[in-house]
Each structure stands twice: as C-alpha cells, then as structure tokens.
Amino acid sequence: MIVGKQKPIEETWAMVKDFSRVLVFGCNTCVAVCHEGGNKEAQILASLMRMKATQEGLSLEIRDSGIERQCEHEFFESAEKDIEWADAVLSLACGVGVQFMVKRYPEILVYPGLDTCFLGDVEKNGLFTESCQACGKCVLAETAGICPVSRCAKRVLNGPCGGSNKGACEINKDLPCAWQLIVDRLEALGRLADYERLAPIKDWSTERAGGPRKLIHEEFMK
Amino acid sequence: MSVKTPSKLEKILAAGHQAVTSECGPPRGSDPEVIREKARLIRDHVDVVNITDNQTSVTRMCSLASCFHLKQMGVEPVLQMVTRDRNRIALQSDILGAASMDIHNILCLSGDHQSFGDCATGQNVHDLDSMQLIQTVRLMRDEGKFLGGGDISRPPEMFVGAAANPFAQPHKIRVPRLAKKIAAGVEFIQTQCIYNLDRFEEWLAEARDRGLTEKVYILAGVTPLKSVGMAKYMKNRVPGMDVPDEVVARMAGVPKEKQAEEGVTICVETIQRLKEVPGVAGFHVMAIEWEEKVPEIVERAGLYPRPAMP
Numbered sequence: 001m002i003v004g005k006q007k008p009i010e011e012t013w014a015m016v017k018d019f020s021r022v023l024v025f026g027c028n029t030c031v032a033v034c035h036e037g038g039n040k041e042a043q044i045l046a047s048l049m050r051m052k053a054t055q056e057g058l059s060l061e062i063r064d065s066g067i068e069r070q071c072e073h074e075f076f077e078s079a080e081k082d083i084e085w086a087d088a089v090l091s092l093a094c095g096v097g098v099q100f101m102v103k104r105y106p107e108i109l110v111y112p113g114l115d116t117c118f119l120g121d122v123e124k125n126g127l128f129t130e131s132c133q134a135c136g137k138c139v140l141a142e143t144a145g146i147c148p149v150s151r152c153a154k155r156v157l158n159g160p161c162g163g164s165n166k167g168a169c170e171i172n173k174d175l176p177c178a179w180q181l182i183v184d185r186l187e188a189l190g191r192l193a194d195y196e197r198l199a200p201i202k203d204w205s206t207e208r209a210g211g212p213r214k215l216i217h218e219e220f221m222k
Numbered sequence: 223m224s225v226k227t228p229s230k231l232e233k234i235l236a237a238g239h240q241a242v243t244s245e246c247g248p249p250r251g252s253d254p255e256v257i258r259e260k261a262r263l264i265r266d267h268v269d270v271v272n273i274t275d276n277q278t279s280v281t282r283m284c285s286l287a288s289c290f291h292l293k294q295m296g297v298e299p300v301l302q303m304v305t306r307d308r309n310r311i312a313l314q315s316d317i318l319g320a321a322s323m324d325i326h327n328i329l330c331l332s333g334d335h336q337s338f339g340d341c342a343t344g345q346n347v348h349d350l351d352s353m354q355l356i357q358t359v360r361l362m363r364d365e366g367k368f369l370g371g372g373d374i375s376r377p378p379e380m381f382v383g384a385a386a387n388p389f390a391q392p393h394k395i396r397v398p399r400l401a402k403k404i405a406a407g408v409e410f411i412q413t414q415c416i417y418n419l420d421r422f423e424e425w426l427a428e429a430r431d432r433g434l435t436e437k438v439y440i441l442a443g444v445t446p447l448k449s450v451g452m453a454k455y456m457k458n459r460v461p462g463m464d465v466p467d468e469v470v471a472r473m474a475g476v477p478k479e480k481q482a483e484e485g486v487t488i489c490v491e492t493i494q495r496l497k498e499v500p501g502v503a504g505f506h507v508m509a510i511e512w513e514e515k516v517p518e519i520v521e522r523a524g525l526y527p528r529p530a531m532p
Contacts, residue, residue: 156351
C-alpha cells in the first residue's frame with residue numbers, strides 16, 4: 001500500500017486560509033491504514049482548521065468529506081456536491097489521488113495535505129516500512145525474497161556494501177541491512193551458494209529513469 | 223599472473239615483490255599544491271598513490287584531477303571511483319578521461335552514504351554497484367566495448383582493484399564476497415585497516431584454501447593510530463572496523479605524548495607479522511591526514527627501498 005504522512009498544519013493552513021470554502025477531503029484506503037489521510041483524519045484536520053480560523057478571526061468555511069479512493073472515477077459520486085461547493089480542496093490522498101482530482105476537476109484548486117512517503121507494509125500496528133520501489137523489473141527471485149532496491153540505502157544488487165555493521169545499515173543502527181537479511185535467509189534455506197551469483201547490471205529504464213510509466217489493457221478500454 | 227596493463231603496481235606485483243601503496247585525500251578547495259605536497263612526502267616510499275573520491279561523502283577536489291596532478295609529478299596514481307555520484311554514462315566517461323591521461327589503476331567502490339557528508343539532502347545514484355563497475359572497466363579494457371555495445375577507440379589500460387573488508391558482518395560471506403569480486407574481474411584488493419590480525423589471517427587462510435590468493439593480489443590495509451581517542455573512535459564509530467580491546471588498552475597504556483609513536487609501532491609490527499603470511503601481496507598504508515609518517519612506517523617495516531620499475 002501507499003504510505004503518506006500529514007504535512008505540518010502550518011503548511012496546509014497557509015495553502016487554504018485565504019479561500020472562503022475549503023473542503024478537507026479524505027481518501028479511505030491506503031493512507032487511512034497508516035492513520036494519516038482517511039476520512040476520520042480529514043474530520044479531525046477540518047476541526048483543527050476551524051479552530052485556527054476562529055483564533056485568527058477568519059470567516060472561511062471548512063467542511064470535511066471523503067471517499068474510498070481518490071484515484072478512481074467510480075468512487076467520486078457520493079462526494080460530488082461537497083467538491084462542487086468548495087473553492088479549494090485539501091486532499092488527504094497520496095500524490096496519485098491529488099493529481100487524479102486535478103485531472104477530474106480542472107476548475108477547482110486541489111492542494112496536497114500529505115507528503116506521500118513510500119510503498120510499504122504494516123509490519124505491526126503503528127509501524128509501516130518501505131518494501132518496494134516499483135522499479136518495474138522485480139529482482140526478488142534472485143534475492144531470497146528481500147528487495148535490495150527498496151531496502152538497501154544504496155540499492156546495491158551485489159551487497160552488502162562496506163557499511164553493513166552488525167546487521168544494521170551504516171546510515172541508521174535501527175535499519176536492518178537488507179543484504180544481511182538476504183544472506184541470513186539464503187543460509188536458512190540452505191542456499192547460501194546462491195550468494196555467489198553475480199547480479200547483472202540492472203535495466204533501470206523500467207523505473208523512474210525511463211520516464212512516467214503506463215499499463216494498458218486494451219480489452220478493458222471502451 | 224601475467225601482466226595485462228602498463229600499470230607499475232601490476233608490474234611490481236607480477237614480479238613477486240610485496241607492493242606498498244598509500245593514499246591521499248584531495249583538498250576542500252582547488253589548490254593543486256595541497257595534493258602535490260602530500261605526494262612529495264610519500265613518493266619515494268610507496269609504489270603508487272590512491273586518490274580518494276569524495277571520501278565520507280564530503281565534497282572535495284575530484285579524484286581524476288588530483289590523479290592528473292600526481293601523474294604530472296611522475297607519481298603513479300590509483301583512481302578511486304565510487305558509484306554513488308555517477309551513472310553509467312559518467313562512470314564510463316570518467317574512465318576514458320582517466321585513460322586519456324594514461325592513468326593505469328582504478329579502485330572500484332560503492333562509496334559512503336551521502337548522509338555522512340556535507341550534502342546529506344542530495345541524491346545518490348548507484349546505477350551500478352562496485353562489482354558491476356569492476357565488470358564495466360574489464361569490458362572496456364579487455365573487449366574495447368562500452369556497456370551500450372559500441373566500440374571504444376583506444377580502450378583504457380587499467381589494472382582493476384576493489385576493496386575488501388575481512389571484518390564486516392556477516393563473516394560467513396566475507397570470502398564468498400571476495401570470490402564474487404574476482405568473478406567480476408578484480409585483479410587487486412586493498413583491505414580495510416587491519417587491527418585484528420587473527421581475524422585477518424583466518425579470512426586469508428579461507429581465501430587461500432579456495433585458491434583465491436592465486437587469482438587476485440591482496441594488499442593488507444594498515445592505518446597508524448594517532449591516539450587512544452582515535453582507537454576508540456575507530457572501534458565504536460566506524461562501521462565495519464574491528465579494533466580489539468588489547469589494541470585500545472595498549473594505546474591507553476602509554477602517556478598521551480607517546481601514543482602517536484606507539485600507534486606507529488603497532489602499525490610497523492602489523493606489517494612485519496603479515497609480511498610472512500602467504501597470500502599477502504603487499505600493503506596499503508593509509509595514514510589519514512598523517513602522510514608524513516608513511517616513510518618511517520615503510521622503512522621500519524623493512525619495505526624500503528622500493529623496487530625500481532621501468
């Protein structure tokens with residue numbers, strides 16, 4: 001899932017405070033799981049902003065609303081009226097959702113309420129960790145199911161680098177060295193000999209380097 | 223092993239001599255005299271001099287230009303190149319630039335993470351990793367080809383090196399990792415600074431058992447400790463460094479004003495012991511911002527004078 005983090009309220013407040021009708025708009029899937037951008041968080045942020053408006057003597061009206069996903073047309077119907085009411089929307093979706101709204105409502109100003117952080121998992125309650133960078137060419141079959149592209153600070157494909165320190169990454173002792181994890185897992189699986197296979201130079205054209213990506217299924221396109 | 227390049231380092235090693243290499247860090251500015259002065263201090267006592275590439279991710283004069291200054295003085299440089307800051311276009315381009323100056327040695331590294339340096343908010347590249355850089359240089363040299371498949375006119379003639387750390391965890395892949403670098407095409411290795419000699423010898427024995435010391439020249443890395451403070455810092459703060467308690471205790475056991483001398487003595491004793499270990503092809507003396515001590519260390523260790531090579 002996509003993990004995001006709410007921007008500091010000072011930053012989002014500066015974006016919206018000069019408008020007269022502001023909608024704080026939640027996205028109730030990925031970023032709700034990480035407790036940052038769901039419909040509940042939208043409600044809370046809208047309340048805080050109403051208090052700020054009172055404190056600063058501003059007369060803007062702030063409402064909250066939300067849908068299941070801001071990245072697909074089919075979910076928007078229930079919120080259409082709220083969106084049309086607003087002269088600015090503070091979207092709590094990831095960057096995908098914010099831009100989808102910009103495309104869908106070209107006449108409305110849409111602002112980002114979150115910083116989109118990474119693709120990750122819920123390691124345990126309250127802990128979200130990055131585990132994929134959508135490089136477009138998965139290497140997990142060669143790396144014991146642990147991704148060095150997203151989990152190694154240098155994304156080395158033939159690791160560990162010299163900075164691996166007692167199982168931790170040189171940049172942070174709380175960050176496990178991905179290559180230590182790979183080696184440990186290879187050993188546990190009785191496949192440590194696989195470590196000596198050289199990973200070839202990677203084709204990065206399938207990731208960001210190759211420009212914005214698209215997936216097309218013509219059979220579903222009308 | 224037969225000689226494949228005009229590298230002086232390669233010739234010395236192939237002739238069966240134990241080589242002595244050292245390194246100089248370029249300045250945080252553009253004065254070439256800084257690098258020349260460091261080189262003057264050590265030039266008669268070492269065979270070749272590594273030039274570091276923005277070490278610890280602190281922005282400095284580039285390794286390539288610094289190598290050129292050494293070359294102009296008649297000192298043979300080893301171009302250190304990290305994969306952190308350049309993509310494959312820039313790496314290959316800089317290799318050609320170095321080759322145009324007849325720089326005949328390269329050390330392929332990944333580089334410290336940028337968060338340690340003065341541009342912590344910058345990007346890192348790591349288009350290739352250090353093993354893939356080794357492969358790239360060998361492809362360019364041996365086949366005269368670019369990664370993209372095109373032909374290189376006047377291919378580089380470089381002796382290809384890399385680093386190895388016998389001390390880093392996990393220990394179980396330290397020798398396999400060396401084997402992997404050899405498979406990638408590395409020809410010489412400069413190791414991490416050795417303070418734990420037992421562990422180093424254990425690693426080397428395992429490499430010998432696999433026949434790896436017949437396939438690559440291993441230069442043992444040594445760094446003189448200046449003080450007990452430095453020993454503790456290396457032990458506790460530098461990732462992958464193994465400084466045994468006995469070494470810290472030995473430094474602490476002499477008065478402050480004698481500690482530098484003790485550090486040099488430890489370094490000399492390390493070389494003397496390792497000189498006799500089969501598979502040690504030479505020494506990489508890294509006297510960090512203490513280049514003036516290199517001649518004394520080399521002389522006391524019995525590695526002076528250096529062999530003359532055409």
